[in-house]
Amino acid sequence: MVYGENAGAIRTELSTLLRQHRIQQRIGGPGTHTVPESTTLEERVEMSRLIQRYRHGILTWCRQAVTAGDPGRHLDGPDRASTPDAALRRRLQRTLDASPSALPSLEDLTTAHRFPLVDAWRRAARAAALGEHDLAGDVAPGRLDISQRLTLVKDAAETIRALLVLDHRYHGIPGWQVLRSPVMLHRAAEACAFILATDYSVDRLGWRPPARTIDGAPRPGTAGVLQAEHNLLVELNRFPTALNLKRVLDSQRELSHQLSARTASAAPEFSARSAKRAATYAALQSEARNLGGHVGAGGVAAAEGANAISRLRKVSTRTHLSHRLLRDFDTLVDRVDERLAEILEHGARERLYFVKAKVPRIVNDGQVTHRVRERFVPITSPVQTDLLRLARYQLRPSLKPPEPAPGARESRLELSEAITHIPPSRPNAPGL
Amino acid sequence: MLLAHAVALAEARTYLAALADQAARFEASLAYERTLLYLDAIHGDNVPALDARGLIDDRAALRRLADSAIEELVDHGIDALQVELVLAMLDDARQLDTDA
Numbered sequence: 001m002v003y004g005e006n007a008g009a010i011r012t013e014l015s016t017l018l019r020q021h022r023i024q025q026r027i028g029g030p031g032t033h034t035v036p037e038s039t040t041l042e043e044r045v046e047m048s049r050l051i052q053r054y055r056h057g058i059l060t061w062c063r064q065a066v067t068a069g070d071p072g073r074h075l076d077g078p079d080r081a082s083t084p085d086a087a088l089r090r091r092l093q094r095t096l097d098a099s100p101s102a103l104p105s106l107e108d109l110t111t112a113h114r115f116p117l118v119d120a121w122r123r124a125a126r127a128a129a130l131g132e133h134d135l136a137g138d139v140a141p142g143r144l145d146i147s148q149r150l151t152l153v154k155d156a157a158e159t160i161r162a163l164l165v166l167d168h169r170y171h172g173i174p175g176w177q178v179l180r181s182p183v184m185l186h187r188a189a190e191a192c193a194f195i196l197a198t199d200y201s202v203d204r205l206g207w208r209p210p211a212r213t214i215d216g217a218p219r220p221g222t223a224g225v226l227q228a229e230h231n232l233l234v235e236l237n238r239f240p241t242a243l244n245l246k247r248v249l250d251s252q253r254e255l256s257h258q259l260s261a262r263t264a265s266a267a268p269e270f271s272a273r274s275a276k277r278a279a280t281y282a283a284l285q286s287e288a289r290n291l292g293g294h295v296g297a298g299g300v301a302a303a304e305g306a307n308a309i310s311r312l313r314k315v316s317t318r319t320h321l322s323h324r325l326l327r328d329f330d331t332l333v334d335r336v337d338e339r340l341a342e343i344l345e346h347g348a349r350e351r352l353y354f355v356k357a358k359v360p361r362i363v364n365d366g367q368v369t370h371r372v373r374e375r376f377v378p379i380t381s382p383v384q385t386d387l388l389r390l391a392r393y394q395l396r397p398s399l400k401p402p403e404p405a406p407g408a409r410e411s412r413l414e415l416s417e418a419i420t421h422i423p424p425s426r427p428n429a430p431g432l
Numbered sequence: 433m434l435l436a437h438a439v440a441l442a443e444a445r446t447y448l449a450a451l452a453d454q455a456a457r458f459e460a461s462l463a464y465e466r467t468l469l470y471l472d473a474i475h476g477d478n479v480p481a482l483d484a485r486g487l488i489d490d491r492a493a494l495r496r497l498a499d500s501a502i503e504e505l506v507d508h509g510i511d512a513l514q515v516e517l518v519l520a521m522l523d524d525a526r527q528l529d530t531d532a
Contacts, residue, residue, distance in 0.1 A: 241477070242477060243469070243472060243473060243477040246469055246472075247469060250462070250465055250466065250469065253462070254462055257458055282461075285465060286449075286452075286453065289445075289449055289468070289482060290481045290482060292477060294477065355481075356479070356480065356481040
């Protein structure tokens with residue numbers, strides 16, 4: 001599942017609900033002579049509470065959506081400039097804090113309801129619960145660009161607007177409790193809902209099942225190299241120590257160099273890219289010589305890097321490397337580069353990697369043997385070399401943004417129209 | 433780590449890094465880098481910093497200096513077999529470098 005699927009499901013169900021009026025009758029209540037009352041007051045109160053739990057689940061998703069994309073959310077407070085999304089986040093948090101409802105239980109989300117109206121709420125809440133995975137995956141804080149983040153905020157704002165319209169419409173149901181300060185929340189949501197955000201590439205992002213290593217005997221030929229490189233990528237999910245990181249850098253440098261040499265005549269473009277990658281890794285390796293850091297693992301990743309090289313060496317230089325194979329290599333090495341750039345930045349930010357400073361002086365502590373004073377300084381300090389710059393601007397591949405999913409624009413347009421939808425007026429009663 | 437050990441290790445690392453930077457062949461550069469990595473590994477990555485800038489560009493002299501600094505590590509408690517392995521790796525790298 002990706003963000004677009006779950007957010008789209010929420011919009012579809014809310015659009016359906018927004019087009020439904022006479023709510024009491026849709027849950028078996030009184031209101032018309034032609035359809036008899038089919039539920040008791042207690043049953044309608046119970047349904048009302050169930051819908052409010054679903055509403056709470058969708059609002060929780062909205063809060064996560066407006067929070068997820070914002071890398072500066074921790075700055076929220078009285079001193080922060082009141083941007084529309086920060087205001088919406090604050091207002092929504094107050095509404096959620098004041099809500100007496102709880103999140104829907106697993107049983108609430110998985111048990112179909114006999115009334116289509118309640119079941120539409122259930123499906124929307126289920127999509128919201130599933131969507132929480134997306135907001136912790138590719139859509140996690142700091143992983144979106146500004147236009148993708150605006151789309152996320154706008155989507156959440158539209159969903160809040162839809163919920164407020166429904167909230168107002170349902171106030172006559174027994175046991176219904178309207179959201180706190182709906183006017184203030186509506187204003188905050190409107191401020192974000194009319195943002196111009198047309199980058200729907202975020203729809204392709206989301207949670208994916210974690211990749212697994214390809215175990216078993218080494219595959220013959222170049223498939224074995226791909227197998228080792230894939231396993232290296234998977235193993236890099238565990239943060240490596242500085243020493244193992246340097247081993248991985250070393251293996252990637254040689255791998256790219258070898259691939260470049262082998263494809264110079266058959267695939268010059270691939271060869272040039274590989275040569276450039278080898279040069280980047282050479283520079284990184286040189287800059288990382290004074291890198292230190294004992295936290296982490298990465299031994300298996302380093303071993304897989306070595307496997308990739310040793311298997312490639314065994315492949316005859318006359319072996320033709322197909323375009324499909326080269327494309328697979330391109331995909332894999334781009335991901336490895338991105339992951340290594342993330343590791344370097346994470347290591348610097350969290351101070352897991354340090355730079356060994358030069359031996360500055362001897363500690364004169366009155367003993368016969370003197371220890372050399374060593375200083376370990378953060379990578380971000382002024383003594384640091386070009387390591388982070390290389391990781392940010394040369395190593396990290398310039399990945400193309402994913403294409404928007406089909407129907408992304410239409411789905412959003414449908415919800416917008418449903419929010420402002422006015423029911424057709426009743427035909428005049430026939431005269432006597 | 434005592435001062436003499438740290439100085440010998442820092443020198444060995446520095447000369448190996450300089451050799452890697454100045455190697456005439458890609459394979460030789462890789463071999464020097466791997467020798468440096470191995471040297472760091474046998475010290476558990478608790479090693480002093482290096483600075484390979486501004487050194488002489490005579491690779492033969494750098495190799496002799498690296499040899500000498502690595503051999504000295506035996507006197508500071510590093511396992512003799514490990515030191516022999518480092519020297520063997522350096523010799524292989526030298527072979528690759530002089531084949532150019």
